[in-house]
Amino acid sequence: MAQKKLKMGMVGGGEGAFIGNVHRMAANLDGQIELVCGAFSSDPVKSKRSGEALFLEPSRCYGSFLEMFEKEQALPASDRMDFVSIVTPNHLHFAVAKAAFEHGFHVICDKPATFSLQEAKQLKDLIEKSQKLYGLTHTYTGYPLVKQAKHIITTGQIGDVVKVVVQYSQGWLAAREDTSGKQAAWRLDPAQAGISCCMGDIGVHAANLMEYISGQRIIELCADLNSTVMGRQLDDDGTVLVRLSNGANGVLTSSQISIGDENGLAISIYGSEASLSWRQEEPNTLWMKFNHQGAKMIRTGVGEFCDEALAAIRTPAGHPEGYLEAFANLYTRFAMQIRAYPSQLQDRETIPGIEDAIRGMAFIENAVSASISDIKWHKFII
The missing domain is CATH 3.40.50.720 (NAD(P)-binding Rossmann-like Domain)
Structure with missing residues (x-):
């Protein structure tokens, strides 16, 4: 049929x-x-x-x-x-x-x-x-090179993960008058957004990407969240230091008041033997760097890729793939999950689900709680 x-x-x-x-x-x-x-x-x-x-x-x-x-x-x-x-x-x-x-x-x-x-x-x-x-x-888990970066780390090609730095910066909420539009109004309203604006809106993406690519989990954090525009009840900027499950350290910065930044999501994962760097605004390029040899630039569609990255690539090399395609990869994979239901997908990654949802909400609440505390380090509590 x-x-x-x-x-x-x-x-x-x-x-x-x-x-x-x-x-x-x-x-x-x-x-x-x-x-x-x-x-x-x-x-x-x-x-x-x-x-x-x-x-x-x-x-x-x-x-x-x-x-x-x-x-x-x-x-x-x-x-x-x-x-x-x-x-x-x-x-x-x-x-x-x-x-x-x-x-x-x-x-x-x-x-x-x-x-x-x-x-x-x-x-x-x-x-x-x-x-x-x-x-x-x-x-952002739907991008081909994000999946390739995860594969490179999982297969030990950069050695042990020792540090992860992720930044997500935007500038669209930098001025008081920027809150008049529909998109800003509800994000800055505690009754609609919850206890956080910036960390809840984009910081949670950064935390998810940190855990997804590195394969590690946040177990402790230290946070400093701020409302830089007078009169705002929720954060529009913040920095979170984290400790990961393998002992590695991490830094997460998230901002919506960084004037001139559009959708500045970038992540670097430093290993004991090499490092990886990826930027959402240049999604077809993944850099792999070493101390004693030249850097390797990995381009979408050029060379060999893991199965998950191959499944996410849609066009020949040199044809830009971005936000909508990554989003579509999630919908198409979810469609595959529905078609397989009630069976599980075989040999295929499912899209983020309820465990990711719980960890995301825990990140937001732990970051807000840590920021208002005089204690430096806090256990990541779920």
């Missing part, structure tokens, strides 16, 4: 939303997934208007996510959505995911996973109870 496209519903991502468009483009890129329904706004009128602007059937442009889950569940299996993509502000992630699982749908969600670590733990219980799939869009 010929396979059909998977049917996706979406919660959030309506008029004026940036990330909703990104998720829709990524899901659509490989032609495996079709958006069929959505509850795109908490305002029923805006939700239906947003859905109709995407050329969806008016009857499947819902006024609320609960209405969507109830009505989609009532449809024949051949017609109803297969999974939901959650792209709302943070405070709604848990409620939407909970309702999705209770109505029998798989979930893929933008990060951070929930509003709090407690909710993330409750989410794990719901996943285990429902036995449905859960994916978290830590986008």
